[in-house]
Amino acid sequence: MSNQTHDSKLPKEYAPQDVESDIYKKWEESGYFNPDNLPGDRSDAFTISLPPPNATGTLHVGHAAMLAIEDILIRHARMQGRDTLWVPGTDHAAIATESVVIKKIQKEERIKDPRKELGREEVLKRIHRFVEESRATINDQVRAMGASIDWSREGYTMEPTLNRAVNEVFVKMYEDGLIYRGHRIVNWDPKLQTTVSDDEIEREEIKGKFYYLQYGPFVIATSRPETKFGDKYVVMHPDDPRYADYKHGDTFECEWINGPITATVIKDEAIDMELGTGVMTITPWHDHTDFEIAKRHNLDKEQIIDWEGKLMPIAGEFAGMPIIEAREKIIEKLQSKGLVTKIDEDYTHSVAKGDRSKGLLEPQIKEQWFIDVNKQVVNWKGKKMSLKEVMQDTVQSGDIAIVPDRFEKIYFNWIDNLHDWCISRQIWWGHQIPAYYRKRGNSKSQVTNNKQDDIYVGIEPPEGEEWIRDEDTLDTWFSSALWTWSTLIDKKLSEDKTLSLQDLLDKSPDFKRFHPTTVMETGYDILFFWVARMILMTTYATGQIPFKTVYLHGLVLDKHGKKMSKSKPETIIDPLEMIEEYGTDALRLALIVGTSPGNNQRLSKDKIAGYRNFINKIWNISRFAMMNIDKGAVIKVSKPQTLADKWILSRLNTLIAKTDTHLENYRLSQALESLYDFMWHEFADWYIEIAKREENKQDMLVHVLSTMLRLFHPFIPFVTEHIWKLLGNHVEFKNLFKNQLIVTPWPQVDHNAVNKETEKQFDEFKKVVIEIRNYKSSNAIKMKEQIEIHESTAKDLNDELADLAQSLTHVTFATDGQQV
RNA sequence: GGACGAUUAGCUCAGUUGGCUAGAGCAUCUCGUUUACACCGAGAGGGUCGUAGGUUCGAGUCCUACAUCGUCCACCA
Numbered sequence: 042m043s044n045q046t047h048d049s050k051l052p053k054e055y056a057p058q059d060v061e062s063d064i065y066k067k068w069e070e071s072g073y074f075n076p077d078n079l080p081g082d083r084s085d086a087f088t089i090s091l092p093p094p095n096a097t098g099t100l101h102v103g104h105a106a107m108l109a110i111e112d113i114l115i116r117h118a119r120m121q122g123r124d125t126l127w128v129p130g131t132d133h134a135a136i137a138t139e140s141v142v143i144k145k146i147q148k149e150e151r152i153k154d155p156r157k158e159l160g161r162e163e164v165l166k167r168i169h170r171f172v173e174e175s176r177a178t179i180n181d182q183v184r185a186m187g188a189s190i191d192w193s194r195e196g197y198t199m200e201p202t203l204n205r206a207v208n209e210v211f212v213k214m215y216e217d218g219l220i221y222r223g224h225r226i227v228n229w230d231p232k233l234q235t236t237v238s239d240d241e242i243e244r245e246e247i248k249g250k251f252y253y254l255q256y257g258p259f260v261i262a263t264s265r266p267e268t269k270f271g272d273k274y275v276v277m278h279p280d281d282p283r284y285a286d287y288k289h290g291d292t293f294e295c296e297w298i299n300g301p302i303t304a305t306v307i308k309d310e311a312i313d314m315e316l317g318t319g320v321m322t323i324t325p326w327h328d329h330t331d332f333e334i335a336k337r338h339n340l341d342k343e344q345i346i347d348w349e350g351k352l353m354p355i356a357g358e359f360a361g362m363p364i365i366e367a368r369e370k371i372i373e374k375l376q377s378k379g380l381v382t383k384i385d386e387d388y389t390h391s392v393a394k395g396d397r398s399k400g401l402l403e404p405q406i407k408e409q410w411f412i413d414v415n416k417q418v419v420n421w422k423g424k425k426m427s428l429k430e431v432m433q434d435t436v437q438s439g440d441i442a443i444v445p446d447r448f449e450k451i452y453f454n455w456i457d458n459l460h461d462w463c464i465s466r467q468i469w470w471g472h473q474i475p476a477y478y479r480k481r482g483n484s485k486s487q488v489t490n491n492k493q494d495d496i497y498v499g500i501e502p503p504e505g506e507e508w509i510r511d512e513d514t515l516d517t518w519f520s521s522a523l524w525t526w527s528t529l530i531d532k533k534l535s536e537d538k539t540l541s542l543q544d545l546l547d548k549s550p551d552f553k554r555f556h557p558t559t560v561m562e563t564g565y566d567i568l569f570f571w572v573a574r575m576i577l578m579t580t581y582a583t584g585q586i587p588f589k590t591v592y593l594h595g596l597v598l599d600k601h602g603k604k605m606s607k608s609k610p611e612t613i614i615d616p617l618e619m620i621e622e623y624g625t626d627a628l629r630l631a632l633i634v635g636t637s638p639g640n641n642q643r644l645s646k647d648k649i650a651g652y653r654n655f656i657n658k659i660w661n662i663s664r665f666a667m668m669n670i671d672k673g674a675v676i677k678v679s680k681p682q683t684l685a686d687k688w689i690l691s692r693l694n695t696l697i698a699k700t701d702t703h704l705e706n707y708r709l710s711q712a713l714e715s716l717y718d719f720m721w722h723e724f725a726d727w728y729i730e731i732a733k734r735e736e737n738k739q740d741m742l743v744h745v746l747s748t749m750l751r752l753f754h755p756f757i758p759f760v761t762e763h764i765w766k767l768l769g770n771h772v773e774f775k776n777l778f779k780n781q782l783i784v785t786p787w788p789q790v791d792h793n794a795v796n797k798e799t800e801k802q803f804d805e806f807k808k809v810v811i812e813i814r815n816y817k818s819s820n821a822i823k824m825k826e827q828i829e830i831h832e833s834t835a836k837d838l839n840d841e842l843a844d845l846a847q848s849l850t851h852v853t854f855a856t857d858g859q860q861v
Numbered sequence: 862g863g864a865c866g867a868u869u870a871g872c873u874c875a876g877u878u879g880g881c882u883a884g885a886g887c888a889u890c891u892c893g894u895u896u897a898c899a900c901c902g903a904g905a906g907g908g909u910c911g912u913a914g915g916u917u918c919g920a921g922u923c924c925u926a927c928a929u930c931g932u933c934c935a936c937c938a
Binding site for chain 1: 865873886891895
């Protein structure tokens, strides 16, 4: 029974589950999420690109927080009459998705090595299908959060338009010499069989052994003896007095793991004299520092560990062994030769692990594609700058602001340490690199991507069958970095291959209308991965900044301040379960109140339940109003009659101004706390209590309530929309309810209504009432029908207020405020 | 090793450019079924704002040092 239109039968408790999905449907049908359909004249664009959730898994509570924050900003802007767009989309999440699907195939179909057994085409087909399914699931969950997203503009990092953008940027960078292919030391993940970028590394402190080995006349120290087979260079600082007798380039014979070798002395300033013995041997193939030293002195490099993480034939009897296993055995052998001088059993050092695979990474030399971050060829503000410099400039100049601003320091710190970005990945799922190779001359051997090949880089494949495309795909962040503008490119236009990238941008109406975007709201944990790279790629490709403000939220932790993790299901708060139990609005409040940008927050069911109670309070305030207002009444905003009226109007307008200021400065939590406090502790606790005792409150009640519904709407869209409709059915008021949905306008401050003197008077009155109640409470036991009131307490009140005070305290005292 | 945070009531946290007699929610205690709400109402207790200095008419807020916890970064052999 739909009894909710009969006010007398409005239930005492608000049941979000009964109304939320219908309300969302109405919103979608209204078309208001699409700025093209918004009423009014709108020119000032307000755009947010939704950070695309990964195509894997489901929505977690971190996503929920992100959606709540962005929806608040978006709804507020829309109600203010701005040209408001929120673009959604999905990220293909290359490595993450591919490994999830591979594992799924292995488990469900018992195919050991899907890549080998099914082939590239079939595997990609499966991944596509998987992504389609999980995209639909995620989008429904985004809807459940109430996000007022323009679904008609949904983007996807693997769609043709974005692929076009990716290829265009790649080619442009290649032609500018910003993308190059070269043998560099990369982070190799033996588990996933691909390179990963510096930012995809997790470092972990581990305890291990530290071995001191006799190497000819020197003692060298290492934690990785298994890399030492090929070491034939011994390096020391040129100024080290201990080794002054040895000259750069000196050679000597010495006994080593698998027999005698000839070693060469190298002097290099990278050596720390204080550390260990001040001497080390180098393994350029498997260590970043060593690689740099070898490069400086043009030394030989040799691979010791293969791509699976096993020792190569150079290791002799140890060949084929995994490194950990080999380590002990090598030491045993060295010990038998008397070459181990000392073993430090308790040595902490850090190791690199892949943040996806969690497996140990091995530095390897490999020919890969890189983006040069130091080459000064980027046009920016009339100068030639490097990508690094442009990234610095955007924030330094204030073009982009980061909230909270302390992250600007962290951002600069990251740029200072930034190396060339390795962008090629040896996986299938992703944007394939638009590079093609052709064997030079008439060699019959296979194309090997080496220097002897011709290279062609372009949007379209080159003519001729002998060209073979690079098998590798691009780092997923390469495409995500284009997100703010690639999603605004007109999809039809992008099919026209005759247009340049610049043409595409110039001719895409959405790009011109909505870019740069207004706010990028995302977690601080992907500041480097994504935010910085959007700045890098967007400034380069479009000449524009991607966004004006970066708002960073913190992590959502469990009740005990721990990260929620899949391995500990009891710590996980599932947003969908919370929505089911408490309603979306309550969850949204719990995710916003008490949080501040850049700081982690704790979430518990208790907190959500607390805000569920508040939602119900709003419901009952509205219920009271509707029970006390004649059905079908035509409401006008009449002049305030009593002190209480003037007071609530003054407070209401102060609140509107305060809410505006807070929201403009991204202080969402404080905006909400002011609203909460007014609604409950001023409107409900005082004004409504007085409204029960004073006459003619209909106009004022509708005015305050409808204003509050609008102020609250960005934060708690469902319950406010629901009440808005009920109220619209109940009374007529300034035509505000006729369009049924709360879209516009945002309440304006009536400065005339703000009166500090009135507020002060009312505060005095409140004080008296509280004092009486307090007195009554402390004398509860002796009290019967009446109570003695000190003259001083009530003497300031006029007759009218004295009556009111009596009524509010259920105390009778004599007229003139005299004691009884 | 470098950088950045946090430290405010029993718990979780706000506190905007220095003006605060330091706030909220939860928890605790007392009272209360007054026709919006027990997912409620009325009241109470509870903090020398990590420590030590400094700047200022005035500091939770700015500066310095220290302590504890946490996060990020780094090519320590």
